[in-house]
Amino acid sequence: LVSLNPFNTHHSTLVSTSCHSSRSPLTNTSLQVNKQAMLREKPMEIPEILAQVASYLGRHDLTKCVRVSKGWRDILLPQIWREITVYDSGRRCPCPDDLYPRRHMVHSLSLHYGEMLGLGTVIYPNLRSLGIFDFYEYKNPTMMLSVDFAKACPSLVYLELVRSRVASTTWMALSAHPHIRRLKLARVNIEAIDAPWFWKVCEKLEDLRIFEVSIQGPIPKDLALNRLRKLYMSCNKWMDEEAQMDLAYRSTMLESLDWDLSDHDKPKTRWLIRHPIQNNHWPNLHRLQINVNTQDAVLASFIRGAGNGQGSITVFEPRRCELGVQASRNLSLHFNTLVWVDVSRCNTSIRSTVPDILCSCPNLRNLSVGNVFAKDIAARGPWVCRQLRSLMVCFRVGDSEQCLQLHQLIFERLSTLIQLKKLRMCAPSFGDVVENVLEFRLEYGLGQLASLQELSTVIFTGSINSRNYEPQLGIEEVVWMAGNWKKLRKIGGCLNTDGQMESQLAAGIKSLGIRYHLGSHF
16 A cells, blocks of 8 residues: 555645635535546545555554555544454553543454453443453453443443353443343353343343353243344253243244254253244244254244244254154245255255255255255256255265166256356265265266356365265366366365375366365365
């Protein structure tokens, strides 16, 4: 930036100089002409352009830029102080003496270990995001906000507390704050005496995220979380499972529910059934992500409770659940609204679910599934998910006499996904027969995929030592992919079980200017 335009310190912008001239004030037309002339000759003198360029620079680069001139300093200094992170006295950057005079520029503040920087007494008028980390021990064993916190930070919207011991006055101060809408807690223990104040804070929230949070005492019977729109829970053994379910059940206006009980292996059906989820219990719910080891009927009740009877779920990602007949039937009510579906980590699922999704979800953009059998695809009509951008699947074609026809059928259906950008061919489950997997070969119909002109990433999940997945791609397939998929930039995974051939393919891919990685993750 400095080399592009040495901004003269004695030169102010033409617009501001002209506006203060008493002899010949400029009209709107002349101002526009002068601004266009500046755009051609000295674009970095226009504040809007300079601020836009500065948004791509880091704090270190911005610190150098403010030394160019007073004009740059006035424009770029708020960018430097917009997001501040403060550590303890030994690593404090910036120091409080520099921060206090510029606190009106601070929009986001993160405090680690050290002092509270006068929160509650010193006014931060434009502070919207506050993060407080690791206040368990060190200098301040208890994180405390004064009762005047609402006056000191009147614009605060988001608060994050991580690994901190929170005092009672803090929850009292937060309950009195009129603009708190988002709260994130991680490894925080809320005592029974503080719980009533905490629940008062929750009644005002629109976004609540709790990770390994312990809340002592029962949930108040009159608690109504009517404003809550997003709820994320991953408390595992820190919080009773029934209390977590009760918290989700009371949030009737939820738009997004993300619930993780990954540490529990046994199906939790008894305490779930205690809260019978009625139809359309969450009429606005469009994002459902649950990681609960539960049965088909329970997952079906969650799906049944979402929407207004006409379908509303756009993101559906169940993990360790049983996607059976009931859940699949209820999911079909949302086929017209589904955009993101990931059922690859379900414990079990019926074979007809994924073919039904491919044939019935016109707005689908991302699909991640496990085994899909070619015979089930042949039994249904053409795919309607023409807007699909990402597909992760394991096609099973069998080793019957119709193997070649089934290969060609799958490639024909894939060729209709002209918007596809990422294709990941997964390995079958451990112990499955090798010959059942789709062969990505020209002799089996790979040439039909020439229509996938937007494809940029292809991944083959597996390894050279894998016994249940043995890809046999050759040089012809790699050359064909590079020649027909003009936007192809990444190829990953195992291409051939022969180690020598694998090395040749990797060298050929790199010589074509395509990035190659042996693993399945980029």
